[in-house]
Amino acid sequence: MSDFNKKEEAGDWELSEDFYNGGTDRDLKLEDFMEEGELESEGDFLSGSDKRLQQTVRDIEAVLALSAKSRPISEIASSLGMEPSYVELILQCSQGAREDDAIAMAHLVLMSL
Known part of the structure; x- marks a missing residue:
């Protein structure tokens, strides 16, 4: 391999390292990954028009x-009038999320249905 190719590869690697190690000092938020039309209200991800999401949050709680x-699970399902599979799905989704973030869990549950 010629010296030119070695220098070119090393240069690309250095650029790549600078790009990845430059980092961002700011905290990333959900809004950073959402498109403009997806935010229905400022600061509150529950809008009055999304009844299904609100019901799912109540179910999760x-x-x-x-x-x-x-x-x-069977007792929870019968006492709340839900299907056991739905209760199991809620419990599975809650394992990977903080329990105080019911809205995020509701989105996971709805995406899994």
Whole structure:
């Protein structure tokens, strides 16, 4: 390999390292990854028109409250009038998310249906 090719490869690598190590000092937010039309209201991701999302948030809160009391899935489902598979999905989605972020979990649940 010629010296020119070695220098060119080293130069590309240096540019790549500068790009990736330059980093950003700011915190990334959900809004950074959303397109303009996806934000329906400022600061609040629940709009009045999204009834399904609001209902899912209420379902998640109810399921997590009963789950915290060590109730089995079948009992949670029957007491809330839900399908056991839906309760199981909520519990699975809640494992990977912070429990205080019901809106994010609701989005996960709705995407998984």
